[in-house]
Amino acid sequence: MSASSPVRPTLPVDILARKGGAPLVCLTAYTTPVARLADPHCDVVLVGDSLGMVLHGLLSTIGVTMEMMILHGKAVMRGITKAMPVIDMPFGSYEESPQQAFRNASRLMMETGMPAVKLEGGQHMAETIAFLTARGIPVMAHIGLTPQSVNTLGGYKVVGRADEAARVMADAEAVQAAGAFSVVLEKTPEGLSRRITQALTIPTIGIGAGVGCDGQILVIDDMLGLFTDFRPKFVKRYATLGQAASDAIADYASEVRARSFPAPEHTFPDELPPKGGKA
Ligand code: KIV
Numbered sequence: 408m409s410a411s412s413p414v415r416p417t418l419p420v421d422i423l424a425r426k427g428g429a430p431l432v433c434l435t436a437y438t439t440p441v442a443r444l445a446d447p448h449c450d451v452v453l454v455g456d457s458l459g460m461v462l463h464g465l466l467s468t469i470g471v472t473m474e475m476m477i478l479h480g481k482a483v484m485r486g487i488t489k490a491m492p493v494i495d496m497p498f499g500s501y502e503e504s505p506q507q508a509f510r511n512a513s514r515l516m517m518e519t520g521m522p523a524v525k526l527e528g529g530q531h532m533a534e535t536i537a538f539l540t541a542r543g544i545p546v547m548a549h550i551g552l553t554p555q556s557v558n559t560l561g562g563y564k565v566v567g568r569a570d571e572a573a574r575v576m577a578d579a580e581a582v583q584a585a586g587a588f589s590v591v592l593e594k595t596p597e598g599l600s601r602r603i604t605q606a607l608t609i610p611t612i613g614i615g616a617g618v619g620c621d622g623q624i625l626v627i628d629d630m631l632g633l634f635t636d637f638r639p640k641f642v643k644r645y646a647t648l649g650q651a652a653s654d655a656i657a658d659y660a661s662e663v664r665a666r667s668f669p670a671p672e673h674t675f676p677d678e679l680p681p682k683g684g685k686a
Pocket residue numbers: 435453454455456457458495549591593614624625626
């Protein structure tokens with residue numbers, strides 16, 4: 408893009424065109440200020456249903472509602488100028504039928520302004536993905552470990568070892584054939600992720616899927632060290648903001664108790680200072 412051409416948000420077709428090119432940088436965000444921080448550095452900013460766990464204290468993503476996604480989706484859209492925003496379809500909003508998925512995906516897009524949705528599932532969601540894409544809804548698929556199915560999977564396990572590998576490969580091929588413009592591979596073994604990436608013509612975005620994917624995604628609260636309830640092996644902490652925040656709150660509490668905060672510079676005097684001074 409030349410210096411004079413305006414910056415425009417990235418679109419699903421741009422992400423598709425990145426297949427096999429420079430790695431796609433993807434992160435989650437849930438609020439306007441964090442979206443503003445992520446936007447200049449990221450190709451994709453996902454409003455993930457992980458927000459249920461990292462912001463709302465839920466034990467899994469199961470309790471996340473359409474209203475929660477819409478609220479955070481709108482907030483993120485206010486912070487994006489160049490990355491591509493994507494929004495997760497929450498559990499229960501799309502599995503019943505392609506028609507239910509269309510109703511809720513179109514609502515997410517219309518109420519938030521997001522240009523694409525993400526949903527979990529492989530072969531069994533292919534009909535729904537085809538239904539949505541044929542009707543103007545770009546879909547990012549999500550296979551391997553699908554956290555909304557934690558209760559049937561029996562935990563947040565690696566998915567795709569031994570006999571499972573063929574099924575995960577078939578899931579990847581099915582979502583591509585259905586029209587998904589990219590696919591998240593979560594917690595799939597490294598070799599399988601690489602084979603899927605080589606077999607597909609759409610970009611793969613890995614989370615715990617090794618370096619061979621077309622891109623990587625992390626939950627922002629995990630990589631900033633803000634969410635510390637548990638830490639999957641695939642999370643690299645790039646900062647320890649949770650600790651920094653806890654230290655800052657402890658300093659504030661002790662200064663309030665010692666009456667050393669607020670200091671004169673945080674206080675409004677009764678008399679106005681002489682002209683030119685600060686009120
Ligand atoms: O909900 C989420 O944040 C996600 C990913 C990180 C892929 O689905």
